[in-house]
Amino acid sequence: MGxxxxxTAAIAVFSTAMVVTRFNIMHALLYLIVSLLSVAVxxxxxxxxYMASLEIIVYAGAIxxxxxxxxxxxxxxxxxxxxxxxxxxxxxxxxxxxxxxILLGELVYLIAQNHTPVTGIKEVTPKEVGRxxxxxxxxxxxxSAMLLMAGIVGAYHLxxxxxxxxxxFLQSKPS
Amino acid sequence: xxxxxxxxxxxxxxxxxxxxxxxxxxSVEIMLNAAGLAFIVASSHWAQPDGQVMFMFILSMAAAExxxxxxxxxxxxxxxxxxxxxxxxxxxx
Numbered sequence: 001m002g003x004x005x006x007x008t009a010a011i012a013v014f015s016t017a018m019v020v021t022r023f024n025i026m027h028a029l030l031y032l033i034v035s036l037l038s039v040a041v042x043x044x045x046x047x048x049x050y051m052a053s054l055e056i057i058v059y060a061g062a063i064x065x066x067x068x069x070x071x072x073x074x075x076x077x078x079x080x081x082x083x084x085x086x087x088x089x090x091x092x093x094x095x096x097x098x099x100x101x102i103l104l105g106e107l108v109y110l111i112a113q114n115h116t117p118v119t120g121i122k123e124v125t126p127k128e129v130g131r132x133x134x135x136x137x138x139x140x141x142x143x144s145a146m147l148l149m150a151g152i153v154g155a156y157h158l159x160x161x162x163x164x165x166x167x168x169f170l171q172s173k174p175s
Numbered sequence: 176x177x178x179x180x181x182x183x184x185x186x187x188x189x190x191x192x193x194x195x196x197x198x199x200x201x202s203v204e205i206m207l208n209a210a211g212l213a214f215i216v217a218s219s220h221w222a223q224p225d226g227q228v229m230f231m232f233i234l235s236m237a238a239a240e241x242x243x244x245x246x247x248x249x250x251x252x253x254x255x256x257x258x259x260x261x262x263x264x265x266x267x268x
Binding site: 009012013016017019020025028029032035036039042043046047048050051054055058059062063066067070071073074123124128129131132133137140144147148150151152154155156157158159 | 178181182185186188189192193195197198200201202204205208211212215216218219222223224225227228230231232234235236237238239240241242243245246247248249250252
């Protein structure tokens with residue numbers, strides 16, 4: 001347990017530092033995905049496997065896809081394919097791929113070993129989480145549903161392509 | 176717990192030193208993730224499900240925040256043709 005935690009923590013800190021220091025947004029996103037995956041492995045180590053899978057699905061899946069779509073929307077054009085070839089040099093994706101392989105190896109080893117958390121850490125099962133979520137926290141669940149609804153409406157409203165409006169004094173006079 | 180602190184500080188530093196708006200959004204993600212990590216560790220330390228419930232709320236909040244934030248950055252990019260946050264600070268009215 002200890003060794004696995006320290007390996008995963010080192011990967012998390014290193015990849016987060018790489019996120020902070022990259023200049024290229026795509027490289028930063030690759031390292032951020034590695035960082036999220038390592039945090040998910042730490043959740044698994046701490047006896048929260050359901051949260052680990054949620055972290056991978058929502059953070060590393062949905063949010064990262066959203067940001068990548070956004071970055072792809074911003075630099076359209078013929079030079080983007082050339083840039084993409086230039087970005088995907090083997091040296092750039094080799095390190096995140098290596099980290100991912102290390103994390104996968106840890107996870108497979110832990111699952112194959114029928115991992116139980118060390119003494120002092122009690123595993124909190126998804127059943128307890130669900131009972132607590134829909135028991136005392138039911139009001140917060142409703143509130144987060146309202147928040148997501150507001151997020152959808154706000155993103156749609158802000159994301160519309162508005163026609164360019166200029167003040168009538170600023171427009172050039174048709175003469 | 177220390178790991179959560181380190182990750183949070185890294186996100187905060189990135190928030191302060193980067194002027195690119197997408198990087199600032201990413202650092203907000205890092206900080207939220209570190210807070211969630213602290214919640215999970217506390218939850219398993221005291222063997223209570225409350226921390227994991229809070230992590231689920233953080234997750235849904237982060238999803239809503241990212242969608243609205245990206246839409247805002249898109250509008251700013253269309254207005255200013257740049258992702259520099261200093262450009263937006265000159266915006267009046």
